Amino acid sequence: MKKLKTRTHCPISFGLDFFGDKWSFLIIRDLAFKGKNFYNDFLDGGEGISTNILSDRLKQLELIGIITSEKIKQKQLRKKYTLTEKGKDLIPILIEYIVWSFKYDPETEAGEDFVNQAINDRASLLKGILDSLE
Amino acid sequence: MKKLKTRTHCPISFGLDFFGDKWSFLIIRDLAFKGKNFYNDFLDGGEGISTNILSDRLKQLELIGIITSEKIKQKQLRKKYTLTEKGKDLIPILIEYIVWSFKYDPETEAGEDFVNQAINDRASLLKGILDSLE
Numbered sequence: 648m649k650k651l652k653t654r655t656h657c658p659i660s661f662g663l664d665f666f667g668d669k670w671s672f673l674i675i676r677d678l679a680f681k682g683k684n685f686y687n688d689f690l691d692g693g694e695g696i697s698t699n700i701l702s703d704r705l706k707q708l709e710l711i712g713i714i715t716s717e718k719i720k721q722k723q724l725r726k727k728y729t730l731t732e733k734g735k736d737l738i739p740i741l742i743e744y745i746v747w748s749f750k751y752d753p754e755t756e757a758g759e760d761f762v763n764q765a766i767n768d769r770a771s772l773l774k775g776i777l778d779s780l781e
Numbered sequence: 782m783k784k785l786k787t788r789t790h791c792p793i794s795f796g797l798d799f800f801g802d803k804w805s806f807l808i809i810r811d812l813a814f815k816g817k818n819f820y821n822d823f824l825d826g827g828e829g830i831s832t833n834i835l836s837d838r839l840k841q842l843e844l845i846g847i848i849t850s851e852k853i854k855q856k857q858l859r860k861k862y863t864l865t866e867k868g869k870d871l872i873p874i875l876i877e878y879i880v881w882s883f884k885y886d887p888e889t890e891a892g893e894d895f896v897n898q899a900i901n902d903r904a905s906l907l908k909g910i911l912d913s914l915e
Contacts (some may be wrong), residue, residue, distance in 0.1 A: 657807075744796035752795045753792060
């Protein structure tokens, strides 16, 4: 795994240096919450990621150990991407984004049940998400 | 307060559109954890933010309601920046960044006590941070 050069070892700066750009996070979202595992699924994510950015971010996320890939044979040979443990450990950050956006985006797509569980019973919410990724 | 145009109302995308860049987050970190409230303090944050980026991000964060500022008179007139409630509500995201980096950055500056409290007693950790900002 590549050792990333970070500006400082401030723990917030460190995290941001790893996946500080929006597109990386949206790929992680697709993997964690949307059951998406393939290039074409990410491309169709709703935010209009371009092919060159997507390819670049997938390579980068794999390089730093957030995701892993394996070639699987369906009709054709495809690369299936999954979150590593290091990647799954980012899910609590995503949960907090969702809680925040639920409060501040009047048109949010976040579910009230999800947010209530995030506030009142995070441990079991997290367990449910992780179980869904097995 | 400016209504930000977001790509979708996915709650993760929404959050990222608001403060998806590293520099914004580092300013929020300085406000939340380092007792920094002035332009020159942020400039001296350790990561080498440039003056034009800093000015731009302060304006943007104020525009979208994450921070607020007031002019105060010390030796000279200075702008003091503070987190709004909307900004303080980002602190749980920062806490999760810290927990993650503590686990994955062998040279992390994150404190073990802080991380243990984040894992075992988040509510009182958060209360302590918020109290420190009053």
